Amino acid sequence: MNRTRHDGPLIVGGGLAGLSAALEAARAGAKVLVVTPEPLLNACSSAWAQGGMAAALTAADSAELHAKDTEAAGAGLVKPDATRALTAAGRETVEWLAALGAPFDRDAEGGFVVSLEAAHSVARVARVGGDGAGRAILSAVVAAVRAEKLIEVWDDARLKGLAQDEDGRVVGAVVARGDRLVEITATAVVLATGGAGGLFAATTTPAALKGEGLALAARAGAEILDPEFVQFHPTAIDVGLDPAPLATEALRGEGARLIDGAGQFLLGAEDDADLKPRDVVARAVHAARSDGRGAYLDARTAIGEAFPHEFPAVFAACMRSGLDPRVSPIPVMAACHYHMGGIAADADGRTTVAGLYAVGECAATGVHGANRLASNSLLEAATFGRRAGAAVAGETGGGRPLPVVVSPDLPEAAMADLRTAMTAHAGVVRDANGLLNLIALIDQLESRHGATASLLAARLIAQAALDRRESRGGHYRADYPQTDTAAEHTRIRLAQPATLEAAE
Template identity: 75%
Template sequence: MSRLRHDGPLIIGGGLAGLSAALEAGPRPVLVVTPAPLLQACSSAWAQGGVAAALSAKDAPDLHASDTAAAGAGLVDLAAARALTGDGRQTVEWLAGLGAPFDRDDDGGFAVSLEAAHSRARVARVGGDGAGRAILSALVASVRAAPHVTVWENGRLRGLLQDDTGRVRGAVIERDGRLTEVLATAVVLATGGAGGLFARTTTPGALLGEGMALAYRAGAEILDPEFVQFHPTAIDVGLDPMPLATEALRGEGARLIDAEGRFLLGEDADADLKPRDVVARAVHAARLDGRGAYLDARTAVGGAFPHEFPAVFAACMRAGLDPRETPIPVAPGAHYHMGGIAAGLDGRTSLHGLFAVGECAATGVHGANRLASNSLLEAAAFGRRTGRSVAAETGGQGQARAGEGRPDLAPEALTALRVMMSDSVGVVRDAAGLARAMVLIERLEQEARGALPVLAARLITGAALERRESRGGHYRSDYPQTDTAPRHTRLRREPEPPTPDTMAAE
């Protein structure tokens, strides 16, 4: 295994969070490692809704923070939420300055849309439903032009390097089948979420929670891993991953109906704009009952589909479905992981030298249920904060332990795990289903020791089994009540002590 010394931060992940951190860390030299070419296989590029921020005269950061806290079901850190929403306008303007082509109103201001659980229209969009790719494209162009940033594409994170104090000193990276130990002043995990652990998901299949699993193995604190958000309107046309029908469609008046045309959540005009966990369970129940679930946008959008929501329109047409004429079949799909590596607003984790930002991090702003379109805001706003923070890191002086790679899970084993996670650790959970999932996880742990997706699945499933209540994205049919006093799940593994043969001189 070769070893490389990089005199600056090492950022793992090429999505919105990682690239925002990379840009803001300048002029310090930054090395970005991403498992796929930029713009591919990251959730940021797939985001349809936009960036939530208080941008209109009728809105304010405090209102946005209040909505964020309400959606988070008692587990939102209000100070963190206020910091996030306070950064809203500045973050959108920064992205626009980089070239993100946000939709504009007649006066040249940011056009904003209403999404579920927001009390105001505040979601800045691009081309109706193309925000994620357009914003990330602007950042990619800026990163490629930045002299302080080097990008290693097609590089996989295989391990973290630590010294004898536990401080993170770098990472093991695999490129072209070869392992390299990269020593750095700090490591930033921007590895995305865990949606790929589920058979029914709207996220890239490569996102398997591996960053969270590695951080846990190294001894970092993991916060609330049981909280997974399931988007209620994943398009159910047999594709993996499932295309997404953006929530903005319901903001424009599209309605959820069953096969007989009856409203799933009631006749009120705003009935379908409840928090995502409520809507997802209604869609799940209708499908379980055999009534089916469909998103009817024929009247609300109709002929405007091709130019108002081109991504959704194209996905439907590829599946042989014209949403101007036919309701869209939908099902809940794993969409966002609220839990993850416990991190501060500047990305600092409980381990010196290790930072986390974006979906793999749990900063307290999402609590038990993320407010729609807060994810892109968090990725960019806290990505910038993290970049400034890691730029000041100088690194440690101790010897770094020799790194080691982790085995991949065999395709058939990963398929079995994904099906079990969707069936038993999905929208509605109970003790029997969670126990079945744990049995499979324990078997896979024996068959593929050290496989990171299995550890990530254990963290999510084990915490779900221990949380005997229903709150936000975590719903237990055997414990449907919500406890009076909200509590966090905090998990931490003691790191393995170093031995002489695991030390390597720098």
Template identity: 70%
Template structure:
């Protein structure tokens, strides 16, 4: 196996979190690896709504933090939320300085829109619904020009390497069909979410939670894996992944209705701006009851939809639906994972030498239900922090290293079975019977592909969902519809270090 030794951090993942971390490592040398070309196969590039930040005169970081805590179902870490929102304006300014073309008003100020569960308009957008790709494009340009940064756009993470002390000291990756051992003083995981575990998702299908499984196999703790956010308005047009109808449409007055025109959440003008978990359940029930669910933009937005929301307009028209004339069919889709690798606001995990940022991390800012458009802010703000801290890590002294755990690969047919099972039994609404069937399916698939990271990630979601006998935030149990009086986290401990054989006397 080829071996590469780095003087600085290894960053795994080329989305907004990974690139932000990589840029902030300077002047320390760093290597960023991603299995696909930058801008491909990462959720950051697909984000439509924008970046939440206290930019308006009527707003403040404290109010933003309060909205974040209120949306999170009792599981948001208030200090982490404030650490995030305090950096909102400076993060937007940093990205704008790198060339991110945020929309501006007539006075040159950042234009902001309102999304669900935000008390005020605070979501900075780009081109109406093109924020993610535009922001990420600016970072890609900066990363390619950075002298301290090397980039491999054809390398896939297989395992983490640990010293016998338990510290992560590198990774095994696959590049060009060959395995490469990379030794580094720090590894930053920015591997994205788990949307690809679901048959109906708005995220790239390549994101299957493998970073979570690989981190846990290396000893890292996992926090709240059962909490999956389902975006209530994915276009129901038979595409995989499903095109997204950004929440900003409802922020501008678009309404959710059934096929008879009845409001799904009530006639009140604010009803459709409830937290995402509530809206997703209303849409899910309308679909399963046969009433259908539709997003009607005609009255509130009208002909402006083509100019102000070009991504949504193009997707709808490609399916033969003109939103200026007809309501858009929608359904909930797996969109964001609130759970992940337990990490602090600097990205530190429970394992020395290992950092996690972005959607693969659980820093405490999202709780049981992510506040809309906080994810891009978290990826950039905490990604920057993690990059700075990881760049100060010193390489571990040479010594014994544990054999890395490398799981099997799922076949395409097995992955399809898993995705169908996850959508059916670990979707918007769950119960013990369905979750038990899902775990049985995972067991059967694991017999043919032992230790496959995608299966390990799916098992975390299913088993934690089965154990959480309540409904809270994005986790809804039809057999346990009430919310417990005490909010408790789920914490899965990482794999222990293998026992060291004792020496026997001669």
């Protein structure tokens, strides 16, 4: 194994959260190393985000109202302090990104154009080019990173393990660069490894994101918070692609409607019926498909001929599949879209393990609770990413790293079996029998292929879903449809490989 010493923080991940952290750490004078398995702008969820960034940007809105909507969507598990820190920084974060060159849509007076999305009480989602926010915002951040002399980027390095000293402090990581393993020691490690959508057969996220950062943090002793809460987007475009293209929620905000094959409304005829929280809409889509009625997003009247310039990404995805959304409803399905649970972290990214930070989708800061409010994820990535960068810049490191156990990879065929089972049994609707079958499959795959990080991530989700005997937010149990009066977090620590125990 090759070894290298980096005198500064190591950031694992090249999405909006990781790069925001890198910029802020460099601004504080730290020398930053960013490692990512793909070139910047590739294979990260930030670049795929369509809707935009939620923030209080108009006279009709406020940070307090934004926080209230976030807490309502989160079904009792949103942490108020973290949420208020997030929403209070909304305008500042959007303006920071705009100053970097993010071309947010503007009105004639120069203000931010905002749109309405589900469960927001007012229009507050800042957009770019209709549905191109993620890539445009991240492109501006990438340009700033490439211009920063204190930031070095390795775009061919995949995380394989975390290095700890004898006190348990994280002091670096092992990455794979081609067929070589490299151990990097650093003053601290920031995980910005994204979500776990690649564990599901039906997903809107890059398939390479399999929750491996979550799993390796758990192995290092970090507390894992609420891993059972996975958000399923109700309008993934069902045209047989993996990952599935996304039809942004902003389409429904502009009046597009969900219908079945007979043209009947899925959620009712009221104008705002399709703007309920995502878990409610996802279950309606799932039920219509399960019943054989089909599910479609009808934007012919609401968008029609404006599709090519109002929603160019969705229009292009449809046309590539031989579907013209101006004249035909779009077939849709509910697909894994965002992991609300993750590595327990505060608003500065600090986890329960010294020297280890987590930001973005792999982190669980408490701002999403059981059901993420639409377009809060890009805001969280940039806002808390910057805070983590400022915090990690002050870290001074620890002792010598102990030997690192490198996680094996799961073979492609076994991963396909796991993904199919995760969608079937840990998807929109769950029950005990399905989850027990899923856990049995994980046991079998682990016995054949070893304790891979992806299998551990799947186990964390499945076991927590089995243990939560209620329905709340994105977690729906057909055998426990009630919502308990008291909202309780799931807190998990890894006792030993492949074994879970509740945190004290």
